[in-house]
Amino acid sequence: MKVLEEMVKAGHERVVFCHDERTSLSAIIAIHSTVLGPALGGCRWWPYRNEDDALDDVLRLSKAMTYKNAAAGLDLGGGKSVIIGDPAGRRHPDMLRSFAECVEALGGRYITAEDVGMSLEALEEIGRYTKYVCGLPHGSGSPSPATAYGVYVGMKVCSEEVFGSPDLSGRTVAIQGLGHVGYSLARRLREDGTKVIACDIASFRAAKAAEELDVTCVPPEDIFSVKCDIFAPCALGGAINPDTVKKLRCSVVAGSANNQLSEPDMAWVLMERGILYAPDFLINAGGVINIADEIEHGSYSRERAFRRVESIAQRLRQVFRISRERNIPTADAALMLADERLRAKRDSTE
Ligand SMILES: NC(=O)c1ccc[n+]([C@@H]2O[C@H](COP(=O)([O-])OP(=O)(O)OC[C@H]3O[C@@H](n4cnc5c(N)ncnc54)[C@H](O)[C@@H]3O)[C@@H](O)[C@H]2O)c1
Secondary structure, three states: OOHHHHHHHHOOOEEEEEEEOOOOEEEEEEEEEOOOOOEEOOEEEEOOOOHHHHHHHHHHHHHHHHHHHHHOOOOOEEEEEEEEOOOOOOOOOOHHHHHHHHHHHOOOOEEEOEOOOOOHHHHHHHHOOOOOEOOOOOOOOOOHHHHHHHHHHHHHHHHHHHHOOOOOOOOEEEEEOOOHHHHHHHHHHHHOOOEEEEEOOOHHHHHHHHHHHOOEEOOHHHHHHOEOOEEEEOOOOOOEOOOOOOOOEOOEEOOOOOOOEOOOHHHHHHHHOOOEEOOHHHHOOHHHHHHHHHHHHOOOOHHHHHHHHOHHHHHHHHHHHHHHHHOOOHHHHHHHHHHHHHHHHHHHHO
């Protein structure tokens, strides 16, 4: 992959490759935009097959963070980092310190946080060596409950739009991935009397959800064709692709995963199939809204943060209205909103 060429195409400001021979750290930090403020975005720790896959992921994820933070109305830019490796595997005791030092060296242009594969304990370790880290246990903590709450609030808006009522009791939701967000979402939905059908490639997570929440579990490959009202991708990106989109038997796609559409065209395919899509970066912004509370106020209030997470409802309604009026996919309408904010900020500083 030609890195500079890709940066120019997607508009990235800076991509930093981090390697420490002593600790075997291999990481990439991508800063997509600092137009609205410091680039905030989690660190994903994942055993990528190769460097190209890791780079592709960090470039896509960091750009999505710019749009997510802009669309959520936050004064924060977009960035992301990836550590290449297995978080469950053996590692040098100073490996996370090496990573933290790379973040620190960016002087606050990039603020890191939790993402897939990154535990709070690991984040605390990073926090010992850099101040540019958010979502620590003594601060806003794990963003996942707030993300799940935002998705839940967003699902109600989707239900209102499609079925004429926000009430989710008696509806069926299929969840792909029962990790931090998926599990918390499943619990909220079950409390509402929603039927939940779910899957996870980690069978112990599926078994736990079946036992504790009375969730019906299916094999991971079957989740796309489950007949349901709402399909919630809560695993990794690319869940909606040319193969899976044909299998969907739902009226709404609304979940937490980043980059749910394998390619932008999928937004049109969903629209043509009459499936309402809640743009991922809009509906999964609960976590960053939660973290922003800590950054903006210097200390964290869960009540204040969760109240702000509810603003996702009003933004989704706005996006659905634009999509209807212009006959464009909801994903395009959400990008338009975010772009408007970025353009206004650029214009005001020029
Ligand atoms: N945690 C947050 O606050 C947050 C915020 C915004 C977006 N997201 C996104 O939401 C998604 C879930 O985040 P998380 O924090 O719950 O991650 P997580 O790692 O805790 O959970 C992901 C789960 O998905 C499962 N999984 C992976 N591939 C699967 C597949 N093909 N089929 C079924 N299950 C599969 C994993 O086994 C795991 O249990 C990710 O895409 C993440 O980037 C998370």
